[in-house]
Amino acid sequence: MRRAVLIAVPYAWLLALFLIPFAVVFKISLSDIALAIPPYTPTAKDGIWTMLSQLDFENFVFLTQDDLYWKAYVSSLQIALISTLFTLLVGYPMAYAMARAPEQWRPTLLMLVILPFWTSFLIRVYAWVGILSGEGFLNQFLLWVGIVDTPLTILNTNTAVYIGIVYTYLPFMILPIYSALDRLDGSLIEAAEDLGCSRIKAFWLVTIPLSRNGIIAGCFLVFIPALGEFVIPSLLGGSGTLMIGKVLFEEFFSNRDWPVASAVAVILLLILIIPIVLFQRNEQRQVEDGR
Amino acid sequence: MNRLSSFNVVSLTLGFVFLYVPMLILVIYSFNASQLVTVWAGFSTKWYGELLSNDAFLDAAWVTLRVAVISSTIATVLGTMAAYVLVRGGRFMGRTLFSGMIYAPLVMPEVITGLSLLLLFIGLGLDRGVLTIVLAHTTFSMCFVSVLVSSRLVSFDRSLEEAALDLGASPWDAFRLITLPIIAPAVISGWLLAFTLSLDDLVIASFTSGPSATTLPMKIWSSVRLGVSPEINALSTILIGLVTVGVIAASLASKQAALRARRDEQTAARAA
Numbered sequence: 001m002r003r004a005v006l007i008a009v010p011y012a013w014l015l016a017l018f019l020i021p022f023a024v025v026f027k028i029s030l031s032d033i034a035l036a037i038p039p040y041t042p043t044a045k046d047g048i049w050t051m052l053s054q055l056d057f058e059n060f061v062f063l064t065q066d067d068l069y070w071k072a073y074v075s076s077l078q079i080a081l082i083s084t085l086f087t088l089l090v091g092y093p094m095a096y097a098m099a100r101a102p103e104q105w106r107p108t109l110l111m112l113v114i115l116p117f118w119t120s121f122l123i124r125v126y127a128w129v130g131i132l133s134g135e136g137f138l139n140q141f142l143l144w145v146g147i148v149d150t151p152l153t154i155l156n157t158n159t160a161v162y163i164g165i166v167y168t169y170l171p172f173m174i175l176p177i178y179s180a181l182d183r184l185d186g187s188l189i190e191a192a193e194d195l196g197c198s199r200i201k202a203f204w205l206v207t208i209p210l211s212r213n214g215i216i217a218g219c220f221l222v223f224i225p226a227l228g229e230f231v232i233p234s235l236l237g238g239s240g241t242l243m244i245g246k247v248l249f250e251e252f253f254s255n256r257d258w259p260v261a262s263a264v265a266v267i268l269l270l271i272l273i274i275p276i277v278l279f280q281r282n283e284q285r286q287v288e289d290g291r
Numbered sequence: 292m293n294r295l296s297s298f299n300v301v302s303l304t305l306g307f308v309f310l311y312v313p314m315l316i317l318v319i320y321s322f323n324a325s326q327l328v329t330v331w332a333g334f335s336t337k338w339y340g341e342l343l344s345n346d347a348f349l350d351a352a353w354v355t356l357r358v359a360v361i362s363s364t365i366a367t368v369l370g371t372m373a374a375y376v377l378v379r380g381g382r383f384m385g386r387t388l389f390s391g392m393i394y395a396p397l398v399m400p401e402v403i404t405g406l407s408l409l410l411l412f413i414g415l416g417l418d419r420g421v422l423t424i425v426l427a428h429t430t431f432s433m434c435f436v437s438v439l440v441s442s443r444l445v446s447f448d449r450s451l452e453e454a455a456l457d458l459g460a461s462p463w464d465a466f467r468l469i470t471l472p473i474i475a476p477a478v479i480s481g482w483l484l485a486f487t488l489s490l491d492d493l494v495i496a497s498f499t500s501g502p503s504a505t506t507l508p509m510k511i512w513s514s515v516r517l518g519v520s521p522e523i524n525a526l527s528t529i530l531i532g533l534v535t536v537g538v539i540a541a542s543l544a545s546k547q548a549a550l551r552a553r554r555d556e557q558t559a560a561r562a563a
Contacts, residue, residue, distance in 0.1 A: 002462065007383055010373035010433070014392040017430040021407030024414055094306040097299035109303070111542055116310050118534050120491050122508050122515075123527040127313035130320065130519045137316055170310065220398075228400020230494055235515065245402045249494075252406060262410070265403050276398050283394075 022269075029059055029262035059263035069264065072242040073271065079158065079233075079243060080226040083165035087222045088215065090166055091173030095214070096207075098174070099181035110178070117171045125164050125235050132160050132236070156238030164232040169225070173218040180214025181207070213282065220279040227275075228268060244268050314531055321524035338525040348526065351510040355490055358421060358506065362428035363485035369429065370436025370485070371478055375466075377437065378444040396434040404431060405498030412499065419501030427499040428489040435488060436481035443477035444470075476545065483541065487534075 063069045098109045116124060131137045132155040139151040154160050184207065192202040208215075230245035237243070244264065252261040295303075321339075325332035342348060373393055380386075396404065408427045412419055451473070455465040471478075493508040500506065514523055 003380070006372055007376050007380060007389075010369045010376065010437075011385070011389055013369055013430070013433070014373075014389070017408065017411070017426060018392050018396060021404075021411040024410045025403075025407045028410055090306065090309070093298070093302035097295060097303045100295055100299055101303075102295075107542075111538070112307060112310075115535065115538055116314070118487050118538055119314065120508070120527070120530055120534075122491070122493050122511055123317070123530060124314065126511070126515045126519075126523065126527070127317045129515065131313055131316060133519070167309065167313070170306075224398045225400060228402055230400075230402050231512075245400060248402045248406065253497075258410070261406060265406050268400065269403060272398075272400070276395065279398065280391075280394060 025262045025265055028259055029266045030057065031059075031259050059259045060267075062260060063263055063267065068242070069244075069247065069267075072244045072247045073267070075242045076227055076229075076244040077271075079161055079165070079241075080223050080229075083162045083169075083226055084219050084223040086162060087166045087169055087173045088219060091170055091218065092177055092215070094170075095174045095177035095181055098178050099184070106182075113171050113174050113178075121168060122231060124168055125231055128160065128164055128167065128236060129155065132163070155236065156241075158237065158241055160236035160238075161233050161241055161243075164236045165222070165226050165229065168232065169222040172221040176217035176221065177211055177214040180211040184210050213285075216282050217279070220275060220282070224272060224275050224279065227272065314527075317524055318528045318531060321521065321528040323521060323524075326521065338521040339529075342522050342525045342529075345522070347505075348507070348510055348522075351505050351507045354421060354504050355507040358424050358428060358496075358504075359486050359489035362425045362489050363432060363482050365425070366429045366433040366485040367436050367478060367482040370433040370481055371440050371474075373433065373437040374440035374444055375470075378441050393434050393437050396431045397438065399431075401492070401494035402498075405495040408495070409498040418503075419499060420503040421500075423499045423501070424496050424504060424506065427495050428485075428492060431495065432485035432488045435484050436478075439481045439484065440474055440477045443474045447473050476548065480541075483537075 094113075098106065098113070101109055129136075133139075134151050134153065134155070136155070138154065139148075142148045143151065154163075188210070189202050189206050192206045193199065197205065228245040229243060230249050233241045233243040233246045234249075237246075245268075248261055248264045248268070251257055251264060255261075320331075322334050322336065323331055324335035324337065373389075376383075377390060377393065383389075405427070408423075408430075409419075412423050412426075417423055452465050452469050455469045456462065460468065491508065492506075493512055496506045497509055497512075500509070511523060511526065514520055
C-alpha cells in the first residue's frame with residue numbers, strides 16, 4: 001500500500017508536468033494558426049473523430065517551404081558538433097592532467113572545475129560580451145601585444161558562439177572523462193610500455209580506448225544541450241547566427257505563432273531523440289560494466 | 292608515477308585561466324568608476340549602491356529566492372521518492388516509462404520544456420505567476436535530485452536496512468532511521484543543486500512566468516541584451532561571491548563530516 005503511494009506520487013507528477021505537456025505541444029503543432037489565441041479547438045471533449053479529422057499538417061508544410069527553418073536546424077547541428085569537438089580538445093587534456101595529479105590535489109582541482117558550474121550560466125555567458133567586443137579586453141590585449149593592428153570582430157559572430165559553448169559546457173566534458181580516467185588501472189599503461197610501446201602509442205592504444213565511455217558521455221552532455229541553446233547565440237552570436245532554440249523563442253514571443261513554434265519544437269525533439277537514446281544506452285552499458 | 296609532466300601542468304593552467312579569467316574581469320570591472328565598461332577610471336563602489344537602490348532588481352531577487360526555496364524543497368522530496376522507487380522499487384507497471392521521464396528532462400532543451408509547460412498552463416487556464424514557475428522548476432530539478440540520490444542509494448549496503456526490518460522496524464522506521472541518515476549527504480547536495488538550478492534558470496522562467504512575476508535572471512537578461520552595464524557587473528560579483536562562499540563552506544562541512552564518519556568507524560572497529 002505504502003509502496004503504491006511512493007511510486008504514484010512522483011509518477012503522477014512527471015506524467016502531468018512532463019509527458020502530457022509534450023502531447024499538448026504535439027497537438028498544437030497540428031492546429032490551425034490563430035494568432036495570440038490559444039489554438040485549442042477542437043479538444044478531446046468534441047470526440048476523438050472530430051479531433052482527428054481536424055488535424056492538419058500545414059504548419060509542418062510551412063516549415064519545409066521557408067528555408068529559414070532548415071538552415072536553422074542544419075546550422076544548429078553544425079555549431080553543436082564543432083563546439084563539442086573543441087570542448088573535447090580543451091577538456092580531455094585537463095581531465096587527463098587531473099587524473100594524473102597527486103592524490104591530495106584532486107579534490108581541490110575537482111572543486112575548481114565544478115565551481116563555475118554553480119555560478120550563473122547567464123552571467124558566465126555575459127562575461128564574454130565585455131571580453132569579445134570591439135573595444136573589449138581581448139582586443140585591447142591583442143593590440144597591446146602587437147599581434148593585430150586593428151581590433152578583430154569576434155562578438156556577434158559564430159566564433160563567439162563557439163567560445164561561449166566551450167566555456168560554459170567545459171565542466172560537463174571534464175567530469176565524465178575524469179571519472180573514467182580516474183578508474184583506469186595505471187599498471188596497464190606500464191605493461192604497454194614494458195612491452196615496447198612508446199608513451200604516445202600507449203596513450204592512443206590503452207588510455208584513449210579505456211576512457212571511451214567518458215568521452216562519449218562528455219560529448220553527449222555537451223552536444224545535446226548545445227543543440228537547443230538559446231542564451232549563447234542570442235547574446236554572443238550575430239544576426240547571421242541561426243540556431244533553432246533562438247528561432248523557436250522568437251517565433252513564440254515575437255511572432256506569437258504558436259502552432260509553428262510547436263511544430264519547430266516537435267522537429268527539434270525528433271532530431272534530439274536519436275542522441276538522447278544513444279546517450280541513455282551508453283549510460284546503461286556503463287552502469288552494467290561498472291558492476 | 293604521480294608526477295605531472297609539463298604538458299599536464301600547462302593544460303591545467305591554461306584551462307583554469309580560461310575558466311576563471313572572464314569571471315575575474317567581471318569582478319574587477321564592477322569596481323570601475325567609469326560608465327564605460329572597458330575604460331578603467333578608478334576604484335568605486337557606486338554601482339553597488341545603485342544596484343541596491345534599484346527596486347526592480349530587489350523585487351526580482353525576492354521572487355527568485357522564494358521560487359528557489361519552495362521548488363527545491365518539493366523537488367527534493369519528490370526526487371528522493373523517485374530515486375527510492377528506481378533503486379528499491381522492484382518491478383512495477385510502466386517502470387521503463389518512469390525511468391525515461393526521470394532522465395529525459397536532464398537533457399531536454401530548455402526551450403522545449405518551457406514551451407510545453409506554457410501551453411499546458413494556458414490549456415488548464417492557470418494564471419501564470421510564482422506558482423507556475425515553482426511547478427516548472429520542481430519538475431526539472433526533481434530529476435537532478437533523483438539521479439544524485441539514486442547513485443548514493445545504489446552504493447550503500449542494503450543489509451543495514453534488512454537488519455533493521457528483521458529486528459522489527461517498520462519499513463518507514465527503517466527508512467527514517469537507517470536509510471535517510473546514510474543518503475543525507477546526497478539529499479542535501481540534491482537540494483542545493485535544485486536550488487541553484489532554480490536561481491539560474493532564465494528560459495523556462497521566461498515561458499512560465501506571467502506579468503506578475505519577474506525573476507532575477509529575466510531582469511538580468513533584459514538589461515544585458517542592451518550591452519554591458521556596470522550595474523550588472525556589480526550584481527554578478529555579488530552572485531559569484533555568494534556561490535564561492537557557499538561552495539567552500541559546503542566542501543569544508545563535508546570534509547568534516549567525512550572525518551567524523553571515519554573516526555566513528557575506527558571507534559566502532561576498536562569496540563568490536
